[in-house]
Amino acid sequence: MNYRMVTANTLKEGAVVFMTASGGWSQNVNDGKTVTAEEADTLLESAAASVADCSIVAPYLIEVEVAGGKVRPVRLREQIRAKGPTIQFRTSA
């Protein structure tokens, strides 16, 4: 069965974050709170407080699978958002 999770970007850095069980935000997808499809809208509504206090922007729901205690977004786009670019960029150092 697939679950739902709320994701957003932080206002300050634009970093990808996932809503945790305590209503906070983590950059680790495994910290995200997973709910059933029926509970998804309520979870999304609860993100409004973080929009109002300017910690995050544009929250939305994603579909995730949970296997072996690890969360994996279903869509490739969300997998890449969760992990970061799949390429090595040239770094200065």
Added chain:
Amino acid sequence: MMYQYDEIDKTLVKERVDQYRDQVARRMRGELSEEEFRPLRLRNGLYMQLHAYMLRVAIPYGLLSSTQLRKLALIAREYDRGYGHFTTRQNIQYNWPNLEDTPDILDHLAEVEMNAIQTSGNVNRNVTSDPYAGVARDEIEDPRPYCEIVRQFLTLHPEFSFLPRKFKVAVTAAETDRAAINVHDIGLRIVKNDAGEVGFKVLVGGGLGRTPFIGKVIRDFLPKEELLRYLQAILRVYNMEGRRDNLFKARIKILVHELGTERFTEKIEAEYEASKSDTRLLMDGIEEDRIRAFFTPPTYESLSDDAPDVDAEAAGNPAFADWLNRNVVAHKQPGYAIVNISLKPMGEAPGDATAEQMDAVADLADQYSLGHLRVTHRQNLVLADVRKQDLVALWKALVALDFATPNIERITDIISCPGLDYCNLATARSIPVAQRISQRFADMKRQYDIGEIRINISGCINACGHHHVGHIGILGLEKNGEESYQITLGGSSDVDADIGKRIGPAFASEDVVDAVETLVNTYLDIRQDGERFLDTYRRVGQDPFKERLYAAY
């Protein structure tokens, strides 16, 4: 050598940064909602991408001074992750800035007469041009003064600040089209008429994206002084009649297509006639001369066009000889050369440069190229004024930077948009495909055997990677949750411009590089003497390629 801000420009840019700083502060305090703030940040070039904000900085017609490049390096180092990405529109993008830092970044840019104004939104975007402008042997005159005039005319122009959709202008004066004017909303080619007068050939309605079109010629010869009046007429008709009801139909190319070239041209000519009593936009030569003065050719040394040291090095050093053949181009001034810096080392992300590389190239520009450089629409850099006698030393310095790959216009000189590794709109990755193709064809001998070929890759239908005009175009899509890649053949953005045609069903990610190789091998098998990939394709059509390609799968 390049336009310099006057007091008006300086004040304007400074005021914009101050306004923006205030807007960011209000956003951080929650006084502006994201809905309110979004259009404001976009007007200053700040997008939200997949993992972070992205700041797009305008490099007007791709021209940079070494001082500006050093500033871009500083921004990369202090405010980003140590690198920047040069784009197909001759701009640079930073992929990781913090929102709070962006006003400071814009302040830094203003210090070197740069900005991010109109790098987003439904306005005229960066006016692009030939990276060899002013030094090309095949040009009628330097197109950059006109780029600058158009830039100034359309920057914060109240009537054209809310066009139906974004708008892109490219200008060239050369026979070879290195600015892709055929795929711009307006393409201007500087031409001479029978009387020997210089003016513009005007193309309108080119563009890629969901519905690609090659621009239509609506004027074979427009007298120079009429340029702004004519542009105004085009933009007025577009502003009034462009489709605002449908985002996908809002570009001027759709208007040209729906009306037909003839009817569209009539409307432009009527609007243009109607504005004839308004002489304010008639370029009287005074402003034109003022702008042109900024682009006065440098004082070149009188040098012999022979460079015995270069010839001797080339005779004994095949790596240098390859670079000389591939990356160095004839300059209009004897004893000088145009040097292309390849930002496509094997297996790297096309168009990326680190802060160190940018600093080093800035030093090389100072040392060897009169302190300036250009960004090309194929995501490379150009040192335009190099003395031939300095070529060996410059080459050695570029080798040390990993910027001397001798692959200009060869199969690894790939255009690639950021794709799904960065871009919010992407349907598939594009950079990793470019990297894999580059690795597959890394052998230079093989690249030279294959000859001129352009591979362009986009990560979605928006076509920022110009896939429609690649000799081989690759479009990344998502099919049932998997990346797949559609291949088009026969496109070109040069004088032989055409939109590539789809060869057949898309390929899975793991098969797409094999597919490219099959296409290339097919060409090698059937080409006739002197034919490029594109020529062979145009001679034989799709069938031989299709047969080989789909027989294998």
